[in-house]
Amino acid sequence: MKFITTLPLMLALALAAGCARHAPADSTAAPAVPATPARVVIVRTEDLPAITEITGTVRPIRRAQLAAKVMGAIVELPVTLGQRVRRGDLLVQISAGEINARLTQAQSQLNAAQRDLERERGLLAKGASTAEMVRGLEDRFAGAQAMVREAEVLLGYATIRAPFDGVVARKLANAGDLASPGLPLIELEGAGEFEVEAGVPDSLAAALKVGATLAVELPAAGLTLSGQLAELSSAADANARTVPVKITLPPNDALRSGQFARIQVPGPARRALLAPTTAVTTLGQMERVFVATDDNRSALRLVKTGAVRDERIEILAGLAEGERVLVNPPAGLREGQRLEIQP
Numbered sequence: 001m002k003f004i005t006t007l008p009l010m011l012a013l014a015l016a017a018g019c020a021r022h023a024p025a026d027s028t029a030a031p032a033v034p035a036t037p038a039r040v041v042i043v044r045t046e047d048l049p050a051i052t053e054i055t056g057t058v059r060p061i062r063r064a065q066l067a068a069k070v071m072g073a074i075v076e077l078p079v080t081l082g083q084r085v086r087r088g089d090l091l092v093q094i095s096a097g098e099i100n101a102r103l104t105q106a107q108s109q110l111n112a113a114q115r116d117l118e119r120e121r122g123l124l125a126k127g128a129s130t131a132e133m134v135r136g137l138e139d140r141f142a143g144a145q146a147m148v149r150e151a152e153v154l155l156g157y158a159t160i161r162a163p164f165d166g167v168v169a170r171k172l173a174n175a176g177d178l179a180s181p182g183l184p185l186i187e188l189e190g191a192g193e194f195e196v197e198a199g200v201p202d203s204l205a206a207a208l209k210v211g212a213t214l215a216v217e218l219p220a221a222g223l224t225l226s227g228q229l230a231e232l233s234s235a236a237d238a239n240a241r242t243v244p245v246k247i248t249l250p251p252n253d254a255l256r257s258g259q260f261a262r263i264q265v266p267g268p269a270r271r272a273l274l275a276p277t278t279a280v281t282t283l284g285q286m287e288r289v290f291v292a293t294d295d296n297r298s299a300l301r302l303v304k305t306g307a308v309r310d311e312r313i314e315i316l317a318g319l320a321e322g323e324r325v326l327v328n329p330p331a332g333l334r335e336g337q338r339l340e341i342q343p
Helices: 002-021 097-125 131-157
Strands: 036-042 044-060 063-067 072-076 090-094 159-161 166-171 184-190 194-201 213-218 223-232 242-248 260-276 281-283 286-292 298-309 312-317 324-327 339-342
Touching: 036 286, 090 184, 097 131, 194 223, 194 260, 260 324
Parallel strands: 036 339
Antiparallel strands: 036 324, 044 194, 044 260, 063 184, 072 090, 090 159, 166 184, 194 242, 213 223, 213 260, 223 242, 260 312, 281 286, 286 298, 286 324, 298 312
């Protein structure tokens, strides 16, 4: 009877012990997330000149198209395309048999006139000739001298030499071809000195001055150079509404004649909001920045950007002046994370 009485008490104690062993743990004590270190820059609005990009072509400063002045067959053309030549080197030799014959004839007449003149001068000294006869022979002698000089000049035209140090850019004839007066034979370009030829819109040309520095981009060479405005025409092209200009480039081994160039021409100043280029990241086709809120938490902003100016990028929409943007935001940064602002 006593055993039956104590049984309910033992079952109650066992149930209490089992509930104590399987009680759930307290889940309210979550670990705190540490703040993310970040460096910020305040975006400001500045006055910047509007930049207009125009296109141009690289040309050598010294170039010449060499043509024949006399007619004849080309006997020698000892240069090849792209060959470097020195001033005075032979480029083209033209057959000049007729000119050689003319020079021989003129020299013969000069010798005869000189002998006659010397004889008459001797006779005049003896009183056996007249002064009029001597003056006539002097005129004849001067005419013969002029004929010799003319033939020598014509003979010189049969030999074409390099007028300056350069590179053979084009060969327009070959040995054996007939050279005619005015017909181009070789195009020679100077080496090492280049310029960009372009047309500036007449609305921007008025603000340009000779000697101004302009940024020139050469995509083919992967270069951006500072060129100097060397020539500015006083007349505009009536068809294109542009003003021809020439911009001198600094020496560079990557420059080639005929290269495509982009020139940045400054215009009137305008207000622009600028942020560091390292603050803007892309996700697909979206451009975005992270800003630090007043309570130092990250906030994601989608922005629209413009031109890049000296490692800063123009923000067209999405930010306001005075906001703090994160520079080089860490990968994995999310909206609303706490930030530890670094100096």
